[in-house]
Amino acid sequence: MVRRERVEHGKEILLDRPTEEDKKDPERLTQTYLEQVNVNQSFRKLAVFFSSVRYLHIVPQLVREPDRSVGRANDPFGSDFLEQVAKTPERTRRARLRLIQQALRIALPQLESIELTRDARGTPHLRGKYQHWRPQGAWQTEEQFSDGTLRLMGLLWGVLDKAGPLLLEEPELSLHPGIVRSLPQMLARVQRRTGRQIFLSTHSPELLCDDGIGLDEVLMLSPTPNGTEISSAGSHDDIRNLLDKGVPLGEAVIPNTNPRDAVQLAVFDKV
Numbered sequence: 140m141v142r143r144e145r146v147e148h149g150k151e152i153l154l155d156r157p158t159e160e161d162k163k164d165p166e167r168l169t170q171t172y173l174e175q176v177n178v179n180q181s182f183r184k185l186a187v188f189f190s191s192v193r194y195l196h197i198v199p200q201l202v203r204e205p206d207r208s209v210g211r212a213n214d215p216f217g218s219d220f221l222e223q224v225a226k227t228p229e230r231t232r233r234a235r236l237r238l239i240q241q242a243l244r245i246a247l248p249q250l251e252s253i254e255l256t257r258d259a260r261g262t263p264h265l266r267g268k269y270q271h272w273r274p275q276g277a278w279q280t281e282e283q284f285s286d287g288t289l290r291l292m293g294l295l296w297g298v299l300d301k302a303g304p305l306l307l308e309e310p311e312l313s314l315h316p317g318i319v320r321s322l323p324q325m326l327a328r329v330q331r332r333t334g335r336q337i338f339l340s341t342h343s344p345e346l347l348c349d350d351g352i353g354l355d356e357v358l359m360l361s362p363t364p365n366g367t368e369i370s371s372a373g374s375h376d377d378i379r380n381l382l383d384k385g386v387p388l389g390e391a392v393i394p395n396t397n398p399r400d401a402v403q404l405a406v407f408d409k410v
Contacts, residue, residue, distance in 0.1 A: 141168045146182045153181050191303025197293035199286040199313070217293050221281070224255055224296065225263035238332070239295045240267075242325050246318045247288065251276060265292065287313035298329045304336040311343040323349040344389025352388060354379070361396050 141161075146154040154172055161167045172178045173186050197217040205218045212219060224232060236253045243250055249270040256264050264280045271277040281289060294310055310326075311319040323346065330337055339346070340360075347357065357372035372378050372392050381391040 140165075141171055144171055144173070146172075146185070148182070188303060192306065193297065193300075193302065193304075194306045194308070195294065195297045196308040197290045199284075199289040202289050202293065203282055217289075220293050220296070221255075221263045221265060224265065225257075235296065235299050238299065238329065239292055242295055242329055243288075243291060245321045245325060246291065246314070253292075256280075285313070287315075287318070290314075295326075295329055298326060298335060298337060299333060300335065301333045302335060304338060306338045306340070308340050309342065310339060311341060311346050316343075316345045319343055319345040320348045322346060323352055327351070342393070344387070344393050347389035347392060348387055354382065354388070357388070357392055359392060359396050 141156060144154060144156040145152070156172065157168060173182075173189070176183070179186050193213070194215045195217075196215055197220065199217075201214070201216050201218040202220050205221070213223070214220075224236075227235070232255060236255070240250060240253045247269075251268045251270060253265060253267045256266055258264060265284075266278050266280045267284070268276045268278050284292075290310070290313055294307055297305055297307075310322055314322075326337060326339075341347070354373040355371060359370050359372055359375075361368045361370065372388075372395075375395065378391045378395065382388065
């Protein structure tokens with residue numbers, strides 16, 4: 140049930156629920172005005188923006204074995220990732236895969252090309268050509284790709300979409316720390332082509348080691364008795380003092396988000 144729904148534009152109130160009609164018919168409060176096209180006309184741009192936000196957390200096992208998933212379209216966990224690639228117009232698909240291959244050079248210098256193929260049943264597959272001791276190189280499909288390679292391919296494909304904000308959860312998973320340090324630059328290079336806004340959530344100090352990350356770009360999510368508290372890293376004097384003394388950004392920020400009693404996990408069997 141909708142307890143309250145309010146939309147403001149500047150000083151103008153466009154919507155303030157519950158209305159008198161809602162009070163007379165409580166069944167109306169089972170839906171928001173935001174999701175109903177017949178009543179959200181005055182602020183539909185806001186609804187369209189919210190619907191453009193996408194969450195992405197690629198699970199390599201689902202990419203390799205899509206039958207494990209429920210088969211949703213635009214699955215944030217990647218079960219239909221290969222289908223998304225296959226449905227993209229060929230010219231656009233080739234351009235994107237070429238850009239992804241170029242971006243992956245840091246992590247996979249032996250990767251020469253990426254292309255989409257289909258097997259005898261028509262099922263799409265991604266395959267990459269690697270430099271090899273054989274003159275013609277060696278081809279691998281998504282079944283042979285490492286978890287980190289598959290995750291990077293999926294994340295970069297998502298970044299190349301010219302859509303709304305993209306939320307990437309822990310993109311450092313399955314990646315070497317040296318590669319994780321290069322992720323911000325890698326994503327920034329791809330993002331400049333689309334203008335898509337990207338948010339990353341991370342527990343990795345290495346991801347914050349990039350000198351191009353500004354203190355005002357880091358938001359800390361800290362557990363408190365009343366829920367998670369969000370604050371700008373730049374608003375903490377202790378973090379600024381550590382940075383002034385040469386402490387890397389990741390080492391200055393991450394400890395401030397630790398749960399207060401996390402050390403007690405070491406003695407859980409004695410509780």
